[in-house]
Amino acid sequence: MGKMGGVSVELMVWDEPTPISRDQARATYLAVKKSEPAAGEAPAVAKELPGVVTVYPGHVLVTMDLDTMDEMSGQVFTVARAHGLVCYDPQRDLLHNVAPLGVYQGMQLHTGDGMIVHDPDLGLVHDVLATLSAQNPFVALVTFGRHFIQVSPGYELEYKEGTLSRAVVGDLADVQRAFHEYAIGDRAFLDRHEWV
Structure with a gap:
């Protein structure tokens, strides 16, 4: 992955059948981060997300510069919502459920x-x-x-x-x-x- 200028921040997007807790989201994020990125075809949602996108099995990690975080996060939340996906923000330890x-x-x-x-x-x-x-x-x-x-x-x-x-x-x-x-x-x- 190319190094980005300054400090980078992350958001992770994935599918959950029902709303989950922040603890569940945090544990999922940490587990996925320890795994290897997926090879092969990226899911459709990955193509719509801004920033640097890394695809893991069943999960998409979006990395962005701190400077552009506010604007890009809003785009990520909107795309995730449109696809019915949860979005976890590890910097703020906040979870966006669909409902x-x-x-x-x-x-x-x-x-x-x-x-x-x-x-x-x-x-x-x-x-x-x-x-x-x-x-x-x-x-x-x-x-x-x-x-x-x-x-x-x-x-x-x-x-x-x-x-x-x-x-x-x-x-x-x-x-x-x-x-x-x-x-x-x-x-x-x-x-x-x-x-x-």
Whole structure:
């Protein structure tokens, strides 16, 4: 494999019949990395993926420069989703399952460290919220032209549907619950917290 400039990052894509956990995804990624790349014909999905693609039996590894990671990751997530494949991000230790999804077609997940995911699965939304930090200063779910929910460290929630409201919530579990409710079209979080 040719050496790429600077630091490289990886994503791995493969097929799973049902949603899996991050632990399962991490174990699969590590096991595949120890195996030998596959010889022969690459699967169709490999031809659509950006970056440097290495094919392993049943798995495709995408390597890209850190500089282009945000843009290329978005392309990888989209291609994987279109093919019904899971995608594991070992840098962030995040897993993109095909399902279950929220109710808003085209909803986007945005993070302060540059990740943008179209139609994120609910497990990913839950896991991303645990990465809030100085390096990832916000997470937002956006349904363009309608409404959004966003959170920053210290668990300050912002919700906008017409007007912008803010609420400070107690802990990460409260934040994860509010984002889950938002994603599935349940507005219980609006009654549960004090909004200003």
